[in-house]
Amino acid sequence: MQSIISPMNIDSGLVAIGRAAKILGVSIDTLRRWDKSAKFTSVRIGVGGNRYYRRSDLDLFMNDWFAVAKRWAMDAVGYEPSPEYYCRTRDVFQARLENFQSSLVKNQEPNLASLISAIVGEIGNNSFDHNLGNWPDILGIYFAYSLSEKRIVLADRGLGILTTLKKVKTDLINHKEALKVAFTETVSGRFPESRGNGLKFVRNIVTQKSFGLFFQTGDAFLNLDANNADVKIEETSEFMRGCLAVVKY
Template sequence: MADKDLNISEAAKYLGFSIDTLRRWDKSGKLPAKRSEGGHRYYPQTDLELFKRDIFALATEWMLGAPKEPEDAFYCPTSSEFKGRLSKLQSALEKLPDLREYFPLIVATVGEIGNNSFDHNFGNWPDISGIFFTKFEPSCPFFRTYVYTNSFKTINRF
């Protein structure tokens, strides 16, 4: 999908919610909007698509369902890709005032789980190598982090 920016009216229609709901979500941080120079809210369509999905259900299906390649938006096939996403997560979390005290612990924990998945079980996966970890961009509307390791059936949510 090409990343198209939607204004708040288009985003509300795309998600099936009211404009006021999107304004509340923007204010609360549940679905942050980007702002134009004039102060108008807009949303990248890819962010809205991710918001519509149930990430937990996708990961559970990947862990418990028949083996198949996971979607690129959630899958880290290599340690270097995981580390790149972890770096983006750190950058995004350190910008949140409410998490200033906790973000180093969150990043360290996610990093430890992800690194252990690659360092201690590489080659022993029952089906697909890699881990399930959401891509993070500075504008990402989700500051929920899920790390799923197919080898240990471990689910951690931050």
């Protein structure tokens, strides 16, 4: 529920909607829409109800990359996310992936750096491979990571796994089936399969090295780790057209 306060009580901890939009890398209309749907609520000032945002809420929102990526992937209207995390092209993604791998080598995980980067690269490149020339609105991917939390988040607003797999497996009828196929079967004629990797490669590394993976497309998702090596697909009421992945190591 929104807070409504007097203009006399505006303090330095509040940020006007225009400034908040720039900080988050979204449009003012997007913030208004999030406010109305209670995804990210504002503080309303005065009789006119001008929208302001608490600096603490903005900081929390920016630091919760999973929430930011999920909202971006699921929002009804597309927009370009913050440039710090937005990879509009594959070249931008590859450059940031190389920086990420270098940071892993220098800071904490030299022995696992190549495997972690391979997982992230496979997921990110899948987004570009399967949406090339067919992005529904905003092309590219969201890519953020925390070395201290050992967590990586990737998301796209692409066609989703069901739509791309149906081109070669026309009998697929829902996202749950498509997600299981993507992680368990080699699909002949599917471009990334020629590399011999795909999401099956991701699954093998995650379960063998005790990493963790959350992956959602459409209304289907899975969680993988060393203790949950079997691909068990679950369904959710939260629908996204593209894909969302969280890797933990």
